[in-house]
Amino acid sequence: MANQLSGLDQIFSALADPTRRAIVMRLCAGEASVGELADPFEMALPSFMKHIHVLETSGLVQSEKSGRVRTCRLSPDALVGAEDWFQQQRATWEARLDRFEAYVMKLKKEKEGAAAKRPSRASKRKGAK
Amino acid sequence: MANQLSGLDQIFSALADPTRRAIVMRLCAGEASVGELADPFEMALPSFMKHIHVLETSGLVQSEKSGRVRTCRLSPDALVGAEDWFQQQRATWEARLDRFEAYVMKLKKEKEGAAAKRPSRASKRKGAK
Numbered sequence: 517m518a519n520q521l522s523g524l525d526q527i528f529s530a531l532a533d534p535t536r537r538a539i540v541m542r543l544c545a546g547e548a549s550v551g552e553l554a555d556p557f558e559m560a561l562p563s564f565m566k567h568i569h570v571l572e573t574s575g576l577v578q579s580e581k582s583g584r585v586r587t588c589r590l591s592p593d594a595l596v597g598a599e600d601w602f603q604q605q606r607a608t609w610e611a612r613l614d615r616f617e618a619y620v621m622k623l624k625k626e627k628e629g630a631a632a633k634r635p636s637r638a639s640k641r642k643g644a645k
Numbered sequence: 646m647a648n649q650l651s652g653l654d655q656i657f658s659a660l661a662d663p664t665r666r667a668i669v670m671r672l673c674a675g676e677a678s679v680g681e682l683a684d685p686f687e688m689a690l691p692s693f694m695k696h697i698h699v700l701e702t703s704g705l706v707q708s709e710k711s712g713r714v715r716t717c718r719l720s721p722d723a724l725v726g727a728e729d730w731f732q733q734q735r736a737t738w739e740a741r742l743d744r745f746e747a748y749v750m751k752l753k754k755e756k757e758g759a760a761a762k763r764p765s766r767a768s769k770r771k772g773a774k
Contacts, residue, residue, distance in 0.1 A: 525661050532658035537730075544737040592738055595731065601666075602728035608673040609721055 523575065527598045530574035535559070536567050540576055540590065547589040550579070652704060656727045659703035664688070665696050669705055669719065676718040679708070 530536050539553055554564045568588065571577035575594040579586050659665050668682055683693045697717065700706035704723040708715050 524666065525663065528657045529661035532654050532661060534654065537653065541734060541737070544734045544741065546741055590738065595734060595738075599728065599731035599735065602724065602731060605670060605673045605724060606728065608670070609719065609724075612673065612675055 523594070524598060524601060526574040527576060527594055530570050530576055531598070533567070533570075535564075536571055539567060539571060539588075540595070543577060543588060543590040547587055550586045550588060553588060652723070653727060653730060655703040656705060656723055659699050659705055660727070662696070662699075664693075665700055668696060668700060668717075669724070672706060672717060672719040676716055679715045679717060682717060 531540070535557060538556070542548060542553060550561075550565070550568060553568070554561060557564060568577065568579065571588075572579060575591055577588050578591050579588045581587075660669070664686060667685070671677060671682060679690075679694070679697060682697070683690060686693060697706065697708065700717075701708060704720055706717050707720050708717045710716075
């Protein structure tokens, strides 16, 4: 559990940066070299490599060097793990809404039940005749 | 778009901490006072309030003070926005896998087609008779 939490710390921290999110988005479409990934950004290579390093440390990205080219690919498990966290929260939230809806429906039925038992104005007038 | 990205920066940064994730998880089950939220943590109140402030700044949590009690509640839109980001990435990733599968199937059919055109060893032997 501690490891999982620590993993989520690193994954969310890695994704809290637009450059790193853009790299992940690019890698979802397929592997790419560091040069290709860096191309859209006006950034010095050492700064860009720091982003790659953060993504690798978080487990979101893996890279491999062949000759002079370092190729990066996504590790989808880390992405799925983070998405799972959101789904768990949504499930809790939706269960709460369901309970709330059931409670409101119960109140509504009780109110309708009480109104049915209460004599209407018309029947009160009839009784008065 | 810039605002959305900046929003995701703040949301992911807020969620990169186990205390803040635990607060969000608790609030998914229903609103709570700062005192109730702080109870499970061995933390001084000012430090805890800093976490609440980060969550409020990110848009994940709203709070309201009534008398001496500050009540916090979840803003599910922020959570849904972050979950959407993951779903978009998964869609890109799965589309890539689908293309890859289609490519592999095409190669397989081409190979089978070529094998069907090529005379088998048995028919070669027949021809040789």
